Amino acid sequence: MLYREAGDFKTSYQADSQTFPIAFDRWRYWAVLVIAFCVVPFFVNAYWANAILVPFLIYAIAAIGLNILTGYCGQVSLGTGGFMAVGAYACYKLMTSFPDVSIVIHIILAGGITAAVGAAFGLPSLRIKGFYLAVATLAAQFFLVWMFNKVSWFYNYSASGQINAPERFVAGIAVTGPNTAPWAQYMICLVFLTICALIARNLTRGTIGRSWMAIRDMDIAAEIIGVNPLKAKLTAFAVSSFFIGISGALFFAVYLGAVEVGEAFGIQKSFLVLFMIIIGGLGSLFGSFAGAAFLVLLPVALKVIGVDLLGWPTDLVAHLQLVIVGGLIMFFLIKEPHGLAQLWRVAKEKLRLWPFPY
């Protein structure tokens, strides 16, 4: 009953093109923000932060990044893990080289460095498309992981080959290192996610977003209309990698604290983020959130149900999880190629007419 656009008249083009055209959606959006910023930090404990909230926030940033490239611009990438590694190692090098500079600036710079690397690896997209491009980005994935393993400068010649995040503070509160409070981890990730999502929304609603989608839907027609394919594809790679770099930096510095590149940023990570946007919904920011939430919650939920409630052995549940994820991906590709976001959209369409659909 609340979910209506009736009576909510738009009298300007700004109002007509706003993100949430229905009043109820706007309230919900503000409610989510208020709860996320003002309520959750007071209740979050170490388990919730480590198992669910922090990984969700970080993967959501990565999923937004990949969705810009794959969902909006139509360029398939399997290099997400590698680009996250660039963000992590860039952040590590910056943190250890300039210990006096704020970690926030390091994370943003790490995003910028990843953007440059991403744009460089995006160059083949000007010549090749589809599966062939996916294979080219796969090369980026393997090359980057190999490089961070081989060149010891990147891990400051440490004997273990790992990188460890030193303790850093924002406004006197530790956000990295072993003494970080769960709510501080949560808050820094939440702030970055909120800003990234806003930027992504602004970019995708405007000229740049439309030129990305034009390239995705029909590149010949896009060119005839004045889209420079070189510029459009490279900005998509750069912006996408910027977000992925930030998520990589947060994943290393705030979430894990210590990272071995092949383990944390291997090919599985690329696939995980790709699955998130496929299940969540290609070309939809909401889909990035939904996919990230789904794939973060699924193992936790399965563990709670399988191990804690039913008393099954842990390894069985772990294997079941792989089966279920695989099955779900096939299900979504066949039944709903636009993912959870489309289910959500359909539900909203129905809701607008509820309870009198005729």
Place this chain on the structure above:
Amino acid sequence: MDGVAPYVTADGRQIGGVLMDMRGITLRFGGVEAIKNISFDIREGEIRAIIGPNGAGKSSMLNVISGFYHPQDGEVWFRGEKRKPMKPYQVARLGIARTFQNIALFEGMSVLDNIMTGRLTHMKTGLLAQAIWKGRAEAEEVANREIVEKVIDFLEIQAIRKTPVGRLPYGLKKRVELARALAAEPKLLLLDEPMAGMNVEEKEDMSRFILDVNDEFGTTIALIEHDMGVVMDLSDRVVVMDYGRKIGDGTPDEVRNNQEVIDAYLGVAHE
């Protein structure tokens, strides 16, 4: 060909100087000569038709103008300047817009977004301004939205503004594609078979729109069309092509009575 004075047509439209001049265009694909040494001009404010049997090279000619093909020989002059070999998006920035024979819309986007992409060459804010959105990017978006809304009103597609293009029927898609091209406010509008596959009513609508565009905005139009009735009614001058050669050029009446044109369309008896 050169030095024709501007004049006013019988129905009161102003025809100006030469806008686009194709000089000795030759286009080869390997051994096949798709276009053989063709010259013609398009004058400001006129509706110029290119006709010919299938495979005559009409679409190739349009592709040369819009920068998809680069002719091996010949020069393209636009607004009194010789054009360097250009990519299609650079041609778009010169003010040349086009539609396609088989519709080339962005299926995943709404009608409004499709038409807004037509404004792309007029939108200048950079990445940072757009990321911030409030301020310049939003102001630019609204200013361009106003122009797009005028085009939407003009083509009478207000009701489908927010519909995804993929859901529209064929005739409306054609109209949306025209809207996208018009939104660019082109100096030269190229239409590749704007009426292909339409019924009589849709053809009448489209003809009316083409005439109105030319009349109200003064847009120069070059079109390829197979429906002879439409071509003869709409156009000021007609180029006739056959097997990559130009076999006729002139007003519809001149072309209609040209023996070579009649032969090309109806065939010649062999003794």
